[in-house]
Amino acid sequence: MFSRAYRAVVTVPPLIWVTVFLLVPYLLMFCYSFWSVSASQAIIHSWNFENYRQLFTIDVYWQTLLRSMWIAARVMLFSLLLGYPLAYFLSFHAGARKDLFYQLVIIPLWVSYLVRAYAWKTILGSDGVLNTLLQYVHLTKHPLDFLLYSPFAVVLTLTHIYTPFTFLPIYASLEHIPRNLVEASHDLGASPLQTFWRVIFPLSIPGVVAGATFAFVLSLGDFLAPLLLGGPSGIMISNIVVSLFGAAYNWPLGAAISLCMLVLVVSLLFVSERLEKKWSFS
């Protein structure tokens, strides 16, 4: 149907791109994860599982990995709790103002990540907006120190940043529900609450799964929020990877941790895709 030249022009550039920027780096990372570093900081190209052994036996690594997953899980939960009602309201009850509200939800995505993270720093700090206010109204005598440089601050910031990513697929799936199904449900005697749980929610599951995956995966790999707001107790696995590739100069261990995260994320995406397929009907 198409000429050979056309097919070559269309397919070769993406293939080169994928090879140079994805396959080769992954392959390099894979190799590095089985190598090691000498005392004189040279890469020793001998194959062993030492890095993986370290990852699963040295407390700080596996604990940070678990903590990162726990932070990501909380971000996912809070993003869903915020994003779903928002998407539901917009899709079903916003009426003529739907587009306006939609834009309002989207606008924060145009603001730099750094600006938003720093904004939380000025709000949560010991001289920050929140603490000043709390002391001003005499709710507390001393600034609350768990607000900033804590996992709390990381979860809060990441939730703020990733809620629009959760909102969007949920909103899209709610918008796709034919409204006559809602009418049919009411017609058959189901109250609005029954209609929600029996018709609307089941049909929005693909959006919920996609949104939850976004929030979890993006949070899991985040390193700026913990760097700026996490403090020692809010360190996440990506911060460790950054330091292993940087100051610590242990690329092999960094590569091993990265590879583990990659496997984790890819399996999550696989599961979420299966779930979305199972719950989509069209």
Add this chain to the structure above:
Amino acid sequence: MSTLASSSEATPSSAAASPLLRIRNVAKSFGRSVVLRDISLDVAEGEFLTILGESGSGKTTLLRIIAGFENATSGEVWMAGERLDSLPPYKRRVNTVFQNYALFPHLTVEQNVAYGLRVARQPETEVASRVEHALARVKMTAHAKAKPSKISGGQQQRVALARALVNRPQLLLLDEPLSALDANLRRQMQVELKSLQREVGISFVFVTHDQEEAMVMSDRIALLRTGELEQVATPQEIYRRPATAYTAQFIGHTNLLRGEVRGGIVRCSTLSWKAQLPDGPALFSLRPENIRIVASATPATDGSVRVRGNVRHQAFHGATELLQVECADGLVFSVRTASRADNQSELELDFHSADAIVVRESADRN
């Protein structure tokens, strides 16, 4: 005609005594556009009433007001002596078969049918037996476990019907339920639907734009035109005695003759006949099948009107031919005959003056 006779007698018909559904002076506007004005209509217990109208006539809006998906701007809806229009849709004992069936895609056929019973928290044993019975009635038992996307349009139609009827509503609303089916299946479903309605004895309010469908199925037809009721009558009545020019033209073919009455004589172009009508302009509807072709030699009988014309065009309609015959003064008659005529041939037409029905002019409305 027999229904007409009985309703004029002293004993009131069931519709007059206690209609199941009473629509009183219902009007509806969306912003500045008026969709329905001053609709009053009764539906009797066990009646099959069709709301017939072109697209944009407001027929679906009227149905949605009865179902509760729209609120009337003014007017009242009563069912079985209770105010219906103050209840939300899920509290009305009315069920709807939607135009595109609106089956829940994530539920099986069986679960779709059970939906109304489950939300009403009926015991599971009762749900199971009623669902089974409902599926058997529409011959869908074999597909009980299938998802709606795996069955055909006609089958989805049946499931939608079962899903509504299983709740034993007092009134079933049907919004152009057959419009998505192909002609063959459609005719078959018309018959099935009608016999199903007889069997269950529930009142049906059926919305369609297809006048043939309305004629075949209905006990009565309510013809809606740009938001107003044009005529409400039995199919026979509405065909034989259309009240307005619009009704006469919308239901079947007709010839509209514009005449002038003076002293009991109607003059229409070169034609004239006797009629007991007040003086002034009058409009007549004459059905093509009421015009006969006669040999010019035969003497005219009392009350018959004769006119000569040439065949200009003819269309084959299977059992009949529809001829366009042009007479003097540019008057063109549609004539239904059993056999073809020669084109351009001259014919003598004959109709009985009683078959020219006086109709009201239909005002232009937008």
